[in-house]
Amino acid sequence: xxxxxxxxxxxxxxxxxxxxxxxxxxxxxxxxxxxxxxxxxxxxxxxxxxxxxxxxxxxxxxxxxxxxxxxxxxxxxx
Ligand SMILES: [Zn+2]
Numbered sequence: 685x686x687x688x689x690x691x692x693x694x695x696x697x698x699x700x701x702x703x704x705x706x707x708x709x710x711x712x713x714x715x716x717x718x719x720x721x722x723x724x725x726x727x728x729x730x731x732x733x734x735x736x737x738x739x740x741x742x743x744x745x746x747x748x749x750x751x752x753x754x755x756x757x758x759x760x761x762x
Contacts, residue, residue, distance in 0.1 A: 693748035700745075712740070717759045720750055 692698045701712040712722050722744070725736040739756050742749050 691750075693743050693750065694746045696745040697743050717756075719756050719759055 692701065697712065701714075712720070715721050720740045721737045722740045723735045724738045727734050727736050739751060739753075741751055741753070
């Protein structure tokens with residue numbers, strides 16, 4: 685996880701991903717495909733509560749472009 689955190693653009697995003705206490709995690713996290721994801725909502729399903737997440741394209745704190753859809757599609761398909 686530390687390698688993934690080093691790619692973050694600013695201390696704010698790094699802290700949010702690394703230091704949020706439970707149960708706030710996993711608000712921002714790295715998926716198994718290596719894509720930076722952010723939870724944008726919680727949904728009620730038949731199995732219980734589930735996270736709605738969304739790939740992060742730009743840092744929500746400083747606006748740096750972090751990922752683009754083509755790169756994400758490439759990671760997920762491999
Ligand atoms: Zn940032």
